[in-house]
Amino acid sequence: MNITRNNVDALNAVVTVEISKADYAPQVDRILNNHLKNASIPGFRKGAVPMSLIKKQYGKAVLLEEVNKVLQENLSKFIASQKLDLLGNPVPVQKEINWDEEDFTFEFELGIAPEFTVDLDAKNDVVYYKITADDKMLNDQVERIQKQYGKLISKETVEEGFDLTGTFTNEEKGINSPANISLDIFKDKKTAKKFIGKKVGDVVTVNTKGLFDDDHKLMDYLKVDHDDVHGLEVDVDFTIEEINDTELAELNQELFDKLFGEGKVTSVEQVKEKIKEDAENQFKSQADQKFLNDVTASLLKTTKFDLPASFLKKWIQTVGETPLTPEQAEEEYARSENGLRYQLIEGRVLAQNNLQITFEDLKAYTSEVIKKQMAQFGQMDPTEADVEGIVARVLSNQEEVKRLSDQVMSEKMLNLFKEKINAKTKEVSYEQFIKEMYGE
Missing domain, CATH: 3.30.70.1050 (Trigger factor ribosome-binding domain)
Structure with missing residues (x-):
């Protein structure tokens, strides 16, 4: 040999x-x-x-x-x-x-994998968005709570301030979307006036162009894909199925206790503080995900190295159940090249910074996940023995171990990037963040 x-x-x-x-x-x-x-x-x-x-x-x-x-x-x-x-x-x-x-x-x-280094300290244009719950959002949420716990009153005829239940339809675009709407969602007051005086069973036709103050709301109300919402200009029918007015719930101690537990909140200001805290905790995960996406794009842009492209295209032809033609392999390589590059970059970041997952890391992370899940079902203060028992069962499943390990490593990468990447911090409202998210 x-x-x-x-x-x-x-x-x-x-x-x-x-x-x-x-x-x-x-x-x-x-x-x-x-x-x-x-x-x-x-x-x-x-x-x-x-x-x-x-x-x-x-x-x-x-x-x-x-x-x-x-x-x-x-x-x-x-x-x-x-x-x-x-x-x-x-x-x-x-x-x-x-x-x-x-x-x-x-x-x-x-x-052969290329030799290169990843410079996390390099100049970049990455922004970390700190998303705040502004006064408009807090006031809207308080009113939404009042409506949710208020008294629903069925009406025969649409008037300003009423809520409507119905379905948006457009056969050509395949739109058939049940929706609950209020007339203040429309950008143009003329559109809202079309509904005034209508009854159950009536159909109101509106055009999607400029229907809302943000075209992305077409995704929520009409279930239209993001790629289709911009410049969409079609007529949609709204068939009225219910007309309701809501007698708003009074902002009193009885409502506060129902929402947050007895005596934990005693004023509207404290309600808003709770809403703000909860909302901004939820926004943080979205901000973190955008930050990860933007760091990924920046590292792909700034970390330069060659790949054995000709070899990889030959290899791609052989790896599937059915061999690919050279043309098919070329297309597959074009689709997967950035993913491969980032895998190599990520691997180099892990090696350069000695990022590893210990079993204790995995246990601690799993424990926190279990506690949050138990809290959602009302178990706010489980015993350590109960949590440890569930953790042991979860970690006996290899698929769960793999899934949770990926999450732990993603969290470690996020924390490393926050520490090393010299990103600008920008404070924005949620509406502003959505516009930044979609590049508008």
């Missing part, structure tokens, strides 16, 4: 594996002898079949299988011993093999 490596360049190499008869013959002979002992061929006693017949019937298949075993085992050992950081798997160089010979030579192309 002789294995050699020829470096074509920094990213490509060819490994040549030379296999002699001595490398595979003992295994082939052993298997053929087993066939000989058990062979049942008409005209011969069991165990008395000539070896020539056994070789004729099984020899080539056994040879191919055993040579391949020797080849794969020694190729893997060689790659490990050379400490090669490969992209994809070795791709065999296609050539005709004469299986009637005793010695064989195989060649494999290798794609």
Whole structure:
């Protein structure tokens, strides 16, 4: 057995594996002898079949299988011993093999991961958004609570301030979206006036262009995809199914106790403080996700390195259940290149900063997840023994361990980026954040 490596360049190499008869013959002979002992061929006693017949019937298949075993085992050992950081798997160089010979030579192309560093301190244009709940949002939420706990009064005719239940439809665009609306959602007062005086069963037609103060609301009310909302200009019918007025609930201690527990909140100002705290905690996860997305885009833009593109396209042709054509592999490479680049960048960030997950990290994170889930079901103060028991059961499931490990690592990466990335902090309302999120 002789294995050699020829470096074509920094990213490509060819490994040549030379296999002699001595490398595979003992295994082939052993298997053929087993066939000989058990062979049942008409005209011969069991165990008395000539070896020539056994070789004729099984020899080539056994040879191919055993040579391949020797080849794969020694190729893997060689790659490990050379400490090669490969992209994809070795791709065999296609050539005709004469299986009637005793010695064989195989060649494999290798794609080698590039050497590079990731500079998290480099200049960038990343912004971390601190999303605040502004007065308008807090006042709207208080009124929403008053409506939610208020008294619903059915009405026959639409008047200003009433709530409507109905369905938006447009057959051509496939819109069929049930919705609860109030007339103040519309940007233009003329649109709202179309509904005044209407009754249950009436149909009001409105145009989507400029229907709301933010086109993204078309996603909420009409269930239109984000890519379709901008510039959408079609008529939609709203069929009125219910007309209701709401007698707002009084902002008193009885309502406060119902919302937050007895005596925990005693004024409207404290209600707003609670709403603000809860809202901004929820906004933080959205801000963190955008920050991660923006850091990812920045690192892809600023971290430069070459890839063994030709090799990877050959490898892509071979990895699926069905081989791809060169054209299909080209398209797949174009789709997956940024994902591969970021995997390499992420791996380098982990190595440079020695980021690792310990079992204690995993247990602590799982424990916090369990406590939050229990709180949602009213178990606000579970015992440590109860939590530990659930954690043990969760971590006995390998799929859950993988999912939670990914979440822990994502959190570690986020914290590292917050520490290392010199990002600007920008305070915005939620509405402003949505506009920033979609680049408008």
